[in-house]
Amino acid sequence: MHISDGVLSAPVVIGGYVATTALAGASLYKLKPEHIPRVAIITSAFFVASLIHIPLRPTSVHLILNGLVGMLLGPVAFISILVGIIFQALLFQHGGITTIGTNALMMGLPAILSWWFFSLIRQMNVSVAGFVGGASGILFGVFILAILLVTTGSEFIGVVRIAILAHLPVMVIEGLICGSVSTFLMKVRPEIIGCKIC
Amino acid sequence: MNFIHRLPQIILLFALCFILFASPAFAHKVNIFAYLEGDTLYTESYFSDGRKVEGGTIEVYDSQGNKLLEGKTNKEGQFNFKPPKKSALKIVLIASMGHKNSCTISADELLDAGDRVQGTGHREASEIGLEPIKQIIETSLDERLVPIMRGLKKIEEKGSFRDLLGGIGYIFGIFGVVLYFMTKRKD
Numbered sequence: 507m508h509i510s511d512g513v514l515s516a517p518v519v520i521g522g523y524v525a526t527t528a529l530a531g532a533s534l535y536k537l538k539p540e541h542i543p544r545v546a547i548i549t550s551a552f553f554v555a556s557l558i559h560i561p562l563r564p565t566s567v568h569l570i571l572n573g574l575v576g577m578l579l580g581p582v583a584f585i586s587i588l589v590g591i592i593f594q595a596l597l598f599q600h601g602g603i604t605t606i607g608t609n610a611l612m613m614g615l616p617a618i619l620s621w622w623f624f625s626l627i628r629q630m631n632v633s634v635a636g637f638v639g640g641a642s643g644i645l646f647g648v649f650i651l652a653i654l655l656v657t658t659g660s661e662f663i664g665v666v667r668i669a670i671l672a673h674l675p676v677m678v679i680e681g682l683i684c685g686s687v688s689t690f691l692m693k694v695r696p697e698i699i700g701c702k703i704c
Numbered sequence: 705m706n707f708i709h710r711l712p713q714i715i716l717l718f719a720l721c722f723i724l725f726a727s728p729a730f731a732h733k734v735n736i737f738a739y740l741e742g743d744t745l746y747t748e749s750y751f752s753d754g755r756k757v758e759g760g761t762i763e764v765y766d767s768q769g770n771k772l773l774e775g776k777t778n779k780e781g782q783f784n785f786k787p788p789k790k791s792a793l794k795i796v797l798i799a800s801m802g803h804k805n806s807c808t809i810s811a812d813e814l815l816d817a818g819d820r821v822q823g824t825g826h827r828e829a830s831e832i833g834l835e836p837i838k839q840i841i842e843t844s845l846d847e848r849l850v851p852i853m854r855g856l857k858k859i860e861e862k863g864s865f866r867d868l869l870g871g872i873g874y875i876f877g878i879f880g881v882v883l884y885f886m887t888k889r890k891d
Contacts, residue, residue: 510802510803510805537886545879550871
């Protein structure tokens with residue numbers, strides 16, 4: 507779900523950077539010293555997760571885990587995802603350098619949304635909330651991707667259909683991962699999820 | 705309280721599992737490989753996990769940035785064309801969902817065998833004619849060189865395990881520095 511260099515037009519790229527800088531600033535403001543070890547570990551998990559491919563046609567997709575980052579870090583998730591994306595771009599040419607801003611928006615905003623979703627329904631059933639949180643991270647990301655690609659002249663509905671189809675397996679897998687992680691954490695350490703970080 | 709100390713280890717374990725899963729398939733991006741055989745330019749497009757790009761758009765530009773032609777890759781991720789111009793060519797691959805990559809073919813590579821033979825001025829040296837021999841050599845050389853070039857390209861693109869571990873190290877390091885400054889400010 508990473509956009510390469512040269513796909514988006516200059517105003518979109520610059521807009522992406524501006525919005526990302528603002529959100530990263532807000533996210534940094536929320537960051538407290540005692541959160542940092544957790545943020546560092548989750549960031550590295552996010553950094554590595556995108557190298558896990560799910561071999562399904564027609565395009566190649568991989569895990570993203572932005573929902574999990576959101577659920578575990580809350581508003582601080584944005585800075586975590588930004589750092590992860592910068593290193594994915596630098597070390598793996600995974601998404602472009604100019605598109606770091608837009609890519610961070612595409613994965614960071616949904617992370618915060620899935621945190622919000624998760625906290626909304628966790629009282630009812632934590633496993634279901636985890637599944638919804640994980641899957642919605644991808645779903646919102648796909649919508650943002652489609653909006654960004656519309657600026658290049660693609661048709662919105664067409665992109666959404668292709669991207670959702672391609673990411674359906676990822677949504678299910680990440681939903682399952684997030685569901686089991688949140689069930690597990692709920693048992694061993696309930697205060698870490700749904701996020702008391704803020 | 706016990707779990708508070710254990711949690712980072714649990715997450716680290718997750719991260720390690722990811723590394724183990726991840727090692728065979730590196731970096732998700734699209735690649736394009738182009739080579740000349742005879743007077744035809746062959747391109748092959750594939751995702752970094754080795755799967756072919758089906759139905760990707762190929763656009764060919766000359767050195768001035770004028771679009772010369774456009775086409776779609778077939779099931780094998782290939783798209784072949786005869787270069788309409790003997791200038792440097794930029795071949796751009798646009799795959800679905802924001803994936804894009806390009807490669808360039810220099811003008812030298814496009815000069816065909818005939819041009820080079822005329823340039824040397826030794827035509828009289830051969831009774832049977834240099835040109836056919838030259839062409840035969842070129843063709844067989846192309847055949848042998850293509851797999852080597854393909855291999856080189858693969859090596860060039862392949863991420864390494866070191867990059868992966870290095871990235872994790874960088875992330876820890878950066879957050880370490882952040883932590884240092886945050887706690888220092890408090891003192």
